[in-house]
Amino acid sequence: MDSATAADAGIRIDFRRYLAARVVSVAGSLISVVALPVLVYQLTGSPGWTSAVAVAEALPYLLFGLIAGAIADRVRRRRLMIGLDLATGALLASIPLAWSLDMLTAGHVLLAGFAIQTLFVFFDAANFGALPTLVGKARLTSAYSTLYGATTIAEVAVPPLAGLAVAIIAPAPLIALNAVTAVASALLIRAIVRPLSTDTPETRRPVTILADIGAGLSFIWGNRVVRLLTLVGTTHAAAGGAWVAMLVPFADHTLGVAASGDARLAALFACWGIGGVLAARIVPRLGARLGQARLALTALPCSLLAAVATLLTTHWLAAVVAVTCWGTAHSVVVLNAVTYRQQVSPDHLQARVNTTGRMLAWGVGQPVGAAVAGAVAVAGAGARGGLAAGATLLAIGVAVAWLDPTLRRAQHSTKESE
Structure with a gap:
């Protein structure tokens, strides 16, 4: 050997x-x-x-x-x-x-x-x-x-x-x-x-914690692709938070699936995770074939379409299919963004850059999405209205990704390097 x-x-x-x-x-x-x-x-x-x-x-x-x-x-x-x-x-x-x-x-x-x-x-x-x-x-x-x-x-x-x-x-x-x-x-x-x-000279240099934090934030802000994927990822996480918050009331009031004692509710809980498993299987192949910029531009609108399809369903079987598709597209976006950040971040910045990205998505985006969905639902729009609010946040992220030329330029750069 x-x-x-x-x-x-x-x-x-x-x-x-x-x-x-x-x-x-x-x-x-x-x-x-x-x-x-x-x-x-x-x-x-x-x-x-x-x-x-x-x-x-x-x-x-x-x-x-x-x-x-x-x-x-x-x-x-x-x-x-x-x-x-x-x-x-x-x-x-x-x-x-x-x-x-x-x-x-x-x-x-x-x-x-x-x-x-x-x-x-x-x-x-x-x-x-x-x-x-x-x-x-x-x-x-x-x-x-x-x-x-x-x-x-x-x-x-x-x-x-x-x-x-x-x-x-x-x-x-x-x-x-x-x-x-x-x-x-x-x-x-x-x-x-x-x-x-x-070990790198950067890790051994005596700097303050605040300077270390600033270096991580500066990298995210200075790298246009990472910055865009992080900001868009926050709106994407907000839509996921809206689904988590509205799943049970949406199932009860729209799909006729009871909140307790109904096995169909377990299927609705499971299909998002199944979508994640499917995404894990396909992302390496899609990333190699399309490039990460093009994959992001493709997966984001797919996630929005699946969210809208979920919003429009009235039967639990159709909802299972729609949510599985949404969970797949959602996880493709997440996997693609995380691996891109890890690939372009220097080793001495890995924890700072990726923890900040996680904090914005999971610590800010998801709870904000859940809170917005809950507020809209309580205001009289119901669970479907709460989901619509989450889909609206997702649509804003998709629009930003497509209107900003950053990802398209990165996509063209990838094609030229090939």
């Missing part, structure tokens, strides 16, 4: 360890996503306390996203990720331990949820830079699509199983399983042989 073949084999082995760590970690986190609200409701009987869990878990990306990216670019990513996984395991273990001692309170669960999500923000920042370093930018689209597909399958499969488990056993002991998965993730990351970070 020559050195190049041996290196490729080593990358594949390490990527499998990395992939296993991420899938195990995501699966464990999804258990807690189901179990924590149920646990708080059992402790308090209060919808307010229960909704506070979701708020506590959503805040950290907005509060710490920028500083997490700056810190993750300064330190050894492997060491940081292992430490964060172990700390997460300890925090999670405190919940079943306090429950077993009859000392668990809703405040404990709320603070633990906030702290765990804060640790995840820093882990996610390091993770953004770790994957390009591990596999190399030439393999990045394929590797990230594989990762996205595997974690999406977990997102489809785990919540229903966790919901069934919560119905059979108490939620607190179930959270102990998430503590085990966090430790397993740490051990798998520790087993990776190849480095997850690189």
